[in-house]
Amino acid sequence: MSHINNQTQDLYSIQLVQDLDHEAAATVSGGALFLSDYPFNTGDQLKISGKYDSFGSFNNKASWYEVTGDKDWYVYANEYRKGKPYVLKAGTKGNFKDYANNNWESAEPKPEYYPY
Numbered sequence: 001m002s003h004i005n006n007q008t009q010d011l012y013s014i015q016l017v018q019d020l021d022h023e024a025a026a027t028v029s030g031g032a033l034f035l036s037d038y039p040f041n042t043g044d045q046l047k048i049s050g051k052y053d054s055f056g057s058f059n060n061k062a063s064w065y066e067v068t069g070d071k072d073w074y075v076y077a078n079e080y081r082k083g084k085p086y087v088l089k090a091g092t093k094g095n096f097k098d099y100a101n102n103n104w105e106s107a108e109p110k111p112e113y114y115p116y
């Protein structure tokens with residue numbers, strides 16, 4: 001009985017360590033993508049630090065962005081990162097215009113190797 005309990009605790013510990021590693025890795029390599037509803041970082045804001053299948057109520061709202069950290073980000077005009085990604089370069093910020101304005105619905109840090 002005590003053997004089973006120990007095993008359960010071990011598995012839990014392992015899971016916890018993996019989660020921490022995951023988060024630490026994302027922080028180091030990904031930075032973050034900041035979005036706001038109105039130009040010049042005004043209105044509702046959304047901070048993204050990993051893969052997003054959908055911005056939810058923030059879909060088709062972003063009119064401004066800032067990329068912190070040293071990784072580029074991909075944003076998509078559809079949910080679930082479908083279609084062609086639009087690249088937001090590391091260290092840049094600005095207002096979205098025309099097609100890019102009020103269109104983004106999902107995002108991810110640019111993968112190391114992308115099949116495009």
Ligand SMILES: [Ca+2]
Nearest residue numbers: 037061062063
């Ligand atoms: Ca907007």
Ligand SMILES: [Ca+2]
Nearest residue numbers: 077078103104
């Ligand atoms: Ca859209």
